[in-house]
Amino acid sequence: MPSYNYTKKEPGEAPGKGGPAAHLTAPARLLAVLIVSIFSAELVVMIVLFLLKDLLHPLTVVLIDAPLLVLILSPALYFFLFKPLLSIVEERREAELAVLRERNKLRRYLEVAGVIVIVLDKQGRVELINRKGCEVLGFREEEILGKDWFLNFIPERLKAEVQLVFSMLVSGGADSDEAESYYENPVLTRGGFERTILWHNSVLKEGGRVIGLLSSGEDITERKLTEKALKESEARYRLVHNTAFDGIIIANAGDRIIDCNDSAARIFGYSRGEFIGIPVTTIIPEKYKELHRRGLKRFLETGESKVQGQIAEYEGIKKTGEIFPLELALNNFTLGGVIHFTAMIRDITERKKAERERELMQARLSQSQKMEAIGRFAGGIAHDFNNILTAIRGNAELAIEEIGKDDPLYSRLDGIITSVLLASKLTRQLLLFSRGQPFELVPLDMNKIISDLLLMISRLIGEEITISADLAPQVWTIEADEGNIEQVIMNLAVNAKDAMPEGGKLTIKTENIVLDEKSAESIPDARAGEAVRLTVADTGVGMSKELVSRIFEPFFTTKEAGKGTGFGLAVVYSTVKQHNGWITVESEPGLGTTFRIYFPVMMKKREAGAAHKDERSAPGKGEKILLVEDDPKVLDFTRMALSRHGYNVAAAGNAAEALEVFEKEKEDIQMVLCDMVLSDQSGLHLVDQLLEKKPDMAVVFTSGFLEASQRLLLNGKGYRYLQKPYSMLSLLKTVGDCFARGRD
Structure with missing residues (x-):
């Protein structure tokens, strides 16, 4: 029977001191109080009866002794015996209720937990399992309690492995420190299906002795299936976040x-x-x-x-x-x-990161589709526009042949030809959006390109901005596409103009640079070796580091709506990369911006323009050419130019006419000069038909726009190609070279 220490001070007892029985337990003290009270009461009764002995009969004394004793003793018994006993009983009942409340509280916690909670004894029998565990396994609680966990709920192939981990955990020895407190394994449900559970194990001890194992488990079956599906469907765009407990x-x-x-x-x-x-x-x-x-x-x-x-x-x-x-x-x-x-x-940090990457990939795909659409649109414009330019240039050149240089009209006609050349460069720049225009890499003198553009740049940026051109003498030759380099310079000039709304200074500088390995490491993407450095600097508003990091992104612009497309610097960056160059940017708010572009030097340094010397071919000798062109003005110019220079021309305005002419004159026709795009069918398809009937003919194609894949196709078949707007000289040279090769 539990003992209780009764510590209440008796009336009159000094604080901190006790009577002779102060060391006794509560029940012993109560018994002592009871005995003393009885004897004291009896003594009082005896004294009273003794004093009244002369007045009372002896029999009366005997009869009133017990009632007097009870009357005197009752209050003492109540205050010193029954009341303390009632207090002890109440305290014990409160303690039992507190224990019960704690048990209920713990049970509630287990029931609302979203994980499995299970307790196993040292033999692996189930002593406790929560509602989540019963739901996952598909059994009632009474069907699980007392069962061998490993025998009934672990798949056969894993019983030995899982039981080994359990044994290590509950062994209490050195091996228990090495056992896995976090463990993942499947469990068997009522239907024989497997559910994968991620366990967190804790050893239960009592008095320093291991008595069992407490495990909380998270059912990760669905998570596993979801992760597998995500890996298969979004392997390139989504990161798989690490499995973690909730x-x-x-x-x-x-x-x-x-x-x-x-x-x-x-x-x-x-x-x-x-x-x-x-x-x-x-x-x-x-x-x-x-x-x-x-x-x-x-x-x-x-x-x-x-x-x-x-x-x-x-x-x-x-x-x-x-x-x-x-x-x-x-x-x-x-x-x-x-x-x-x-x-x-x-x-969900990793999940959000993966979603952002997927959104970025989708944005890049959308951007690529936009660029492709723009490219197709630009290609259509270029084809029609170059046809117009071909007719203008050709007729101007025919007119120049008919007059002398002293004629007042000569300079005007020459101005027309110069304007056509500038217009043709604009179409090339338009086609850069789609990269559909093949590069024409030739030796170039950077100083010459800049000198030719200075007048146009000065008109573009206005009188409020002064231009300083610091061009290095004898600048090395680079291999590049002239139109693309011009566009890079013009885009940077326009960007500088927008950065100096109140005016300022634009500096364009060229210099020869030799980078060693150490210097190249300090410049992003740079390579050691010789390069020509183009510097374009302004004294404008400048940019923050955040803006500098984004200026080459397509569609990104700091300008107001309607004042910028976000393409300019993106095209600059793309063009520099396509020329195997690299670009750096330095800028601070209020201190202007400096772009430095590096172009690798040609393996053999040559003077710019050395490869551009036109050589006039010998006139024709009456060779028969089938000319197929659906633009009447281009057809007229080309026919007249060839006829004037010794060739016999049979002209056709579409594929159907060409087939009719060919049937009549195929014995004499030695060359087909055909536009790639005709009104009734493809020029390629027409030429295939003609070559089936006469395979030894030379073939030259013309077009205002040619996809890179089409150029490869023409090269693969050995056909020559003439880009519109072509000059009369390039037309005659191309045709003449074909016949000269045939004669050789």
């Missing part, structure tokens, strides 16, 4: 964390001891705190909540102050009439 937090109505699992503390960067007891607002970012307070107040007053019972995405703040995205499932329960809240937390 955090469980329990908070009271006072908005303090009163319990949590280790995962919750770990997610927020705390130890479990630090985490429990802190206000919930400690882990909520500032922008959500007021919303949280209002929501908690509304729920406590009305019972209404907009977030409980559903999964939503929010942000949390770690102990370090780092804000991170999380997935939250919030609910509540009442324990002992007191409202508590449970929160399931999942860190």
